[in-house]
Amino acid sequence: MLLNLHVKNLALIEEADVYFDEGLNILTGETGAGKSIIIGSINIALGGKVPKDIVGKHGDSAFVELIFQIDNSSEKELLRKMEIELEDEQIILSRKITNGRSVAKINGESVPASKLKEVAEVLIDIHGQHDHQSLLHKSKHLEILDEYAKNDIVSIKSKLQHKYASYIELRQKLDKFSVNEEERIRELSFLEYEVEEIQEANLLPDEDKQLEIQYQKMTYGKKILEAANTIYNQTGYDNPHAAGDLIGKALRELNSIVNYDTELESMEEQLETIESLLNDFNRDIADYMSRMEFGEHDFNETEKRLNLINHLKSKYGDSISEIIQSKTQKEERIEELKNHDILLKKYREELETLQEDLQIESEKLTEVRKRYAKKLMLEIQDSLKELNFIDIQFDTVFEKMDHFTKNGNDIMEFMISTNPGEDLKPLAKIASGGEMSRVMLAIKSVLAENDNIQTLIFDEIDTGISGRTAQMVSEKMAVLGKAHQIICITHLPQIAAMADTHFCIEKESLNHMTSTKIKKLEKDQAVKELARILGGAEITETTIRSAKEMKELAERTKKG
Structure with a gap:
């Protein structure tokens, strides 16, 4: 509570x-x-x-x-x-x-x-x-009945909804088949062209990301090499003012005096470490520069490959994986179009089977609904009598839709007569807001007794x-x-x-x-x-x- x-x-x-x-x-x-x-x-x-x-x-x-x-x-x-x-x-x-x-x-x-x-x-x-106004709509009536009968219809509705989802999916597939021969040939030709375009590209996973990095390096290659060369010269040994040369000189000076004071030994070790690290760094930067060497041809080929991939992205997806997925979908559609008559027959047979299954499940649902409707009407009628509807009659009318939905094919409407000898009429015909409020209260009371x-x-x-x-x-x-x-x-x-x-x-x-x-x-x-x-x-x-x-x-x- x-x-x-x-x-x-x-x-x-x-x-x-x-x-x-x-x-x-x-x-x-x-x-x-x-x-x-x-x-x-x-x-x-x-x-x-x-x-x-x-x-x-x-x-x-x-x-x-x-x-x-x-x-x-x-x-x-x-x-x-x-x-x-x-x-x-x-x-x-x-x-x-x-x-x-x-x-x-x-x-x-x-x-x-x-x-x-x-x-x-x-x-x-x-x-x-204003909730009682929802009783003006037939769909609310069926919803109330289903809520009342939910313990016995939940499994039927679940099965029905699963079948209905398959039915809709198959209907959508069949809609794609509703093309004439000229349209079929035109679509087939276009799809084959698109698949061939993707196949010829011979795309590799994450190839675009690697090319982007490579292209970035090539685009700024001159600037990178100039900066790397400056760094190499400033940290090397060829220039008398370079860090490597100066540290080497400092280390030689320290070597010449370390024997006179043991406190200098730890400093000597530190400076030797620094020189070793700088030496390793100098070799690494030299190695990097040697690997950065590329020609105009390499740059043009990289740019050309990137342009191709970006063109394919603009047509088929934002990544290589999406492009490959698009190709797979197109190949499936090509198979459908090539085997049009065979698949059309197959899907129609499957649809017919699904329609039969839907009919069976819908009939089961209708049977349970009608059984519960009788009980619900009596309980609502008794509840309405307690709310000063003296000679009340409450009933339901079932009809069938000409198509299926995920809730079957029932149309159900509450019918009511508030005066002796008066014919049952649709609940929506009740004009008084006070009467509608009491009907809703009676329904809520009955549902509350059957609900948690x-x-x-x-x-x-x-x-x-x-x-x-x-x-x-x-x-x-x-x-x-x-x-x-x-x-x-x-x-x-x-x-x-x-x-x-x-x-x-x-x-x-x-x-x-x-x-x-x-x-x-x-x-x-x-x-x-x-x-x-x-x-x-x-x-x-x-x-x-x-x-x-x-x-x-x-x-x-x-x-x-």
Whole structure:
């Protein structure tokens, strides 16, 4: 579960530390107080998109950190497969935003934002204010069903996706074969010319690098030889002012006096070493100059070879290995073009076999989906009844696409009837945002019971509902909170009253700066916050009493 949210200098939040509890965590506050910033900060820490101008006015960077406690064995296993090591059964996700760039970390180790998203799918499920709109799209319906049935379809889908990848690769090969005879002959002729051009070059591995070094030496050969000759003369023995000659004279002088003072013996040894080293150096520089001798012909041949290799690079790759690889690919294509009819027949037969395999796997997938769909529809229907859909019918309609995808060839759509005697209609036909929100809550509730995700976040799931429906939604949230950690932003007192832990989000102005604060409420403070939601700007004794009664009723409901 999510233990802690730490936010620093994000939008209106200067700094906040929120310690969440088990069960139902409720967040309330005035409109515009910054409730959405809290969910937004969690999304950012989970690898979501970073909005522009998100860094606040209290520094140059923003920081968000989430600490999760991992007690669930299946969560631990999934994280282990992602090579995530837990520390004291905890995982820390963080993100720092500076100058429009972000640095993501898991347990202090930098990772791509995509890795945060991957880990987030194991730890938490967020239902945002507008997520219910995704139910307008059929593709979301199939995604929900597959999530529900994942334990039984994961192996089928894996096999199907492998077959589909082979199918697409073969289709692409066949597309290359869709050329007429004239185009085939023209392409064949051109490829043979290119292969011959590369073959005639007789390229050797790393030949270009060695030629570059050689060419560099030849280009600056005169300057190098002049400098080397000067060095040779200055360190040799032919010139009376050269280092070798002068050191030789110094050594002879030292030899003539060393017998008079033993302290000079070590100096004599040092000077002998220096002379020996200088002598070796002088021979090495002389040898280097002898090897540097080359003619105009050598220079021209080296330049010509380099020009050829660079020409081939401009056409076939940035290195000799890439040129050789290009040649291999062209030779393979030449074989394809020469054996066009034979390969065309072979690929068509392989494609037909793959299509048959895809059909078999897709049918297996459809069979499992339909079996789970019946069970899922009954569970969602029961869940919807608990959310004040009295005479509800919920079902699915399956259709087939005329082509395959990596997820088979099913089209599945949720169908619903909310009134007795009314025909089932596509879910997208429901106009009310409140109804769509409740349908999504029902779906999330069912999936949560069949999933290992411990933490669920609902951002204003109560949009468009009130009265008895609001009470039933609150009871549903309380039931969910018994098996999961729920973090819920709400503006309805019925839901707020069910809180196991209640947080209040407030906007505060100080020194011409506006900031958002979040604090955990004690029992009496929670009652006052309920009274504010019930009564608006003016809190009276009557609203206080109503708030206390609502809180007591909620406590009895949770116990019952």
